Amino acid sequence: MFEPRLALASLSGRSDAAWARRASEHAGAALLGGIALDEPSREAARELVARDREEFLPPDPLAFVDDQLAALSEAPIRPGFNLRASTPAPISEAATICRAYDAICEINAHCRQEELCTVGCGETLLRDTDRLCEYVRAAAAEGATVSVKVRAEVEGVDLAETARAVERAGADAIHVDAMDSEGVIRDVADAADLFVIANNGVRDAASVREYLAYGADAVSVGRPSDDPQVLARVGETVDRLAREARA
Template sequence: MESIEVLAPMAGITDGNFCKKMIPYGFDMLTIGGYNVDDATIAAGHSIIQRGRPEFNIKKENILPTIQEQAKIIKGSWDGIVSVNLRSTSPETIIEISKLPEIDVVEINAHCRQPEITEIGCGQALLYDLDKLHDFTKNVVKGAKSKVSVKIRANIENVDDIGASKVIENAGADYLHVDAMKPGYNHADHDIIRFIKENTEIFLIGNNSIRDLKSAQLMFSAGADGISMARITLKENIPFNLGEI
């Protein structure tokens, strides 16, 4: 498969208009979200907002039309891949969103570490229960009309990164999106990307601390099939074009 460069999700920020601004930088995939899409995650999102953290604040009945509207904003001027990052306690809502014609990829969020999300068994809490992670992913893959990605966070205490990666691959996901967080460092853990690549065959998207051409190339050199960027995109200008890689 060819390499892919992704705009990673940032809750409360990456809507359709934000993503449109990224088109000139050469992304292959733009990811809206992350969105809370069922009763439990929407309630958790309200609590997160109350303590001052940005979140999308969308009523459950408006989730589908909102996501469709945001995807249309992108699709109206671009023919690349539109992904949506979703936080849900059940596969059903993710499957429903996958049926929107504007959505090319649904991404299961097994990454969020906000306590309101993890306390309900969502986000990175999925990584502590590999059977649940497998069944959740497999059910989404079975029912989805789009491709499926799973985003995880690496180097969480008492989490088996390789085991989680294999579970996601065995469940049939198309992409594994890894935040290669390295606690205490201001750069990504390229070793974990290398280990995952050596132990799986799934399309691997590497994320974390990609802020310039050198850090992007290091992620590819570690074995990533694609890369994703998030916080650097908040600046007025990304300091390189992805076509240079």
């Protein structure tokens, strides 16, 4: 899906094309966004901004997705976009744009802010597998490469079951924020034939080795994605382990 197998995880209001380009020396993929696509999710994002959270709120979110991906068309990194919407229809539209740039269309079933959950975004999708699969099918129908961003430690959610369901719906990858339950990566990797991206606490060689030992295909870096020293450490480890695996 991408090489080297280090991704940059989206950071609300900060993860744009310039951010991705700065880290392209070390990472194989960059997931821009998150971006709210429809009016309910945009209103939730405005409420988040009102309480001092950074969010992308361009006048036309789909045009923003297109512009940002176009800006990376010649960059040595595979782009993607982390997407939020209250219904599947805007996801379908964004997936068409992602397909045109060979970008990853990442459905956000991860965010837990009350404002987003109230309008049916983020973690509410994780708690409602049928709805989440509707979003996956909408994106997959447009021919996009589909990832689903999820989190561990959500009461009542079995991520292994989620992985099997989204795979049947047409997902290609699952991006797992392991929280403090790193072993959940093994459960997900064993449950489905998806490309598994492990996130949370990826800072050094030890954390990379741990996640890959659990069966992750790649790792992602969130908050330190603008720290060249962290990216260099993680990127070098990913490269070295890949060479060892090929030897």
